[in-house]
Amino acid sequence: MGLLTIGAFAKASRLSPKALRLYDELGLLVPARVDPVTGYRLYAPAQLERARLVAWLRRLGMPLARIRHVCALDAGPAAEEIRAFWAQVEADTAARRELAAFLLTHLSWKEPAMxxxxxxxxxxxxxxxxxxxxxxxxxxxxxxxxxxxxxxxxxxxxxxxxxxxxxxxxxxxxxxxxxxxxxxxxxxxxxxxxxxxxxxxxxxxxxxxxxxxxxxxxxxxxxxxxxxxxxxxxxxxxxxxxxxxxxxxxxxxxxxxxxxxxxxxxxxxxxxxxxxxxxxxxxxxxxxxxxxxxxxxxxxxxxxxxxxxxxxxxxxxxxxxxxxxxxxxxxxxxxxxxxxxxxxxxxxxxxxxxxxxx
CATH class of the missing domain: 3.60.40.10 (PPM-type phosphatase domain)
Incomplete structure (x- = not known):
């Protein structure tokens, strides 16, 4: 299979062309080739695995800088990094849950009868x-x-x-x-x-x-x-x-x-x-x-x-x-x-x- 246009690669990777252009600028997902005349970005099919990983990590809410770090790791360390990130997300969510509960209890408080x-x-x-x-x-x-x-x-x-x-x-x-x-x-x-x-x-x-x-x-x-x-x-x-x-x-x-x-x-x-x-x-x-x-x-x-x-x-x-x-x-x-x-x-x-x- 030859190189894919940015449109075809976007469809296959479930990333928008706008996102692909951003990831290129950040060095996160660099095209396999850029046409010197038209400037069109062309991607190799072998890049799909990395692109899909980036897409899933973005869905998790992982910052781009951390995604770059994860993508540079081997499979085992990358899994540990994702596990650590998600543990932090859950801890942050728990903290916000506690704060929400505090505010709800505080705002719905009523004077006790006794x-x-x-x-x-x-x-x-x-x-x-x-x-x-x-x-x-x-x-x-x-x-x-x-x-x-x-x-x-x-x-x-x-x-x-x-x-x-x-x-x-x-x-x-x-x-x-x-x-x-x-x-x-x-x-x-x-x-x-x-x-x-x-x-x-x-x-x-x-x-x-x-x-x-x-x-x-x-x-x-x-x-x-x-x-x-x-x-x-x-x-x-x-x-x-x-x-x-x-x-x-x-x-x-x-x-x-x-x-x-x-x-x-x-x-x-x-x-x-x-x-x-x-x-x-x-x-x-x-x-x-x-x-x-x-x-x-x-x-x-x-x-x-x-x-x-x-x-x-x-x-x-x-x-x-x-x-x-x-x-x-x-x-x-x-x-x-x-x-x-x-x-x-x-x-x-x-x-x-x-x-x-x-």
Whole structure:
């Protein structure tokens, strides 16, 4: 078979002539020959496979620069690159889904018939192995927070992140402004953590000296707004069922999401604590936002991985369901973590949603 005109090649490859001209200009799909007199582009039949790959990758929404990279790879590495791209697309879609859910819940909110409030307690201890406690746990009338610091200035970083959110205890929230308030508070927390790292590094240059996870909930009177980054966790006990309402931002969790690891394999993976999102220099600082309508008798747990990594979910559910006051419950969780060897700092916050007498 001889060379194909651009029209014939466009039909065979399912790419428009306009797209083919663009891909030629970008060096992505160069014609086999250009007629020196007419300037017509002519393509070899052997180029159809590459052209069809380009067409399919464009349908996936892959940027042209990345398509060029994929087309330069052998089949195996190209497949891995496509898998990685699609995992990122799904992660981005999930993040937008969470944001959409947040906005829908926020905009459709209605005043509850019975005023609600929270009763709470927080506790943070070093554990049995670590020399220092880099966690911070806080519980107040409106703010619940757990942060797990890392690096040489980890303790200061976790405290700075939580302190940056404490203004939410007293600041009013303008109508329709909850999302903006939370974004502003997280940006302030990020700046505070970076400031800690820069102050603790020689010459003020950041060197990974400070970083932290942050999982916090803001009580609005009938709802709890969640902000989350890292691998600290938030759980909800409702009607006897335990629900984890955060998603770990770790390397192994991303591998589970991509189907490359099972949850059981992730639990014992040597890099299970490697974060892909956190507050700190050089990290992806994109936080998850969610909004939860509170119900009477709901019970929330926020904890660092010093608890969740060593205490299984069924034990967490058992303790939360035990009926003890928040103060008793946080002590029970710390005792459980230490009873499992206490390999890490352990911090937790427990909050009960209760009716407030009128």
């Amino acid at each position: 005023p609600l409030g929270i009763r709470y307690a927080a506790l943070s201890e070093t554990g049995l192995v670590r020399e220092h406690n880099q966690d911070t746990a806080y519980a107040g009338d409106r703010l619940l927070a757990v942060a797990d610091g890392y690096g040489r200035q980890g303790a200061t970083a976790s405290a700075a992140a939580v302190d940056a959110l404490k203004r939410l205890e007293t600041d009013g929230i303008p109508a329709g402004g909850l999302l903006n308030v939370l974004q502003d508070a997280m940006e302030e927390a990020e700046r505070a953590v970076r400031g800690v790292g820069q102050a603790g590094s020689p010459g003020g240059s950041p060197a990974g000296d400070a970083g932290t996870t942050l999982t916090a909930m803001l009580w609005t009177g009938s709802q709890l707004a969640l902000v989350h980054i890292g691998d600290s966790r938030a759980y909800l006990l409702r009607d006897g069922g335990l629900f984890r309402i955060t998603h770990d931002h770790t390397l192994v969790q991303s591998m589970v999401d991509e189907g490359r690891l099972t949850p059981a394999e992730a639990a014992s993976h040597p890099e299970r604590s490697l974060l892909v999102r956190a507050l700190g220099e050089g990290a992806d600082t994109t936080a998850d936002l969610r909004l939860h309508d509170a119900r009477r008798a709901d019970r929330y747990l926020l904890c660092s991985d010093g608890l969740s990594a060593v205490v299984p979910d069924d034990e967490i559910r058992r303790v939360l369901s035990g009926g003890g006051a928040p103060e008793q419950t946080v002590r029970a969780f710390v005792a459980l973590a230490n009873g499992s060897g206490g390999p890490d700092n352990v911090s937790c916050v427990v909050a009960d949603v209760v009716e407030v007498p009128g």
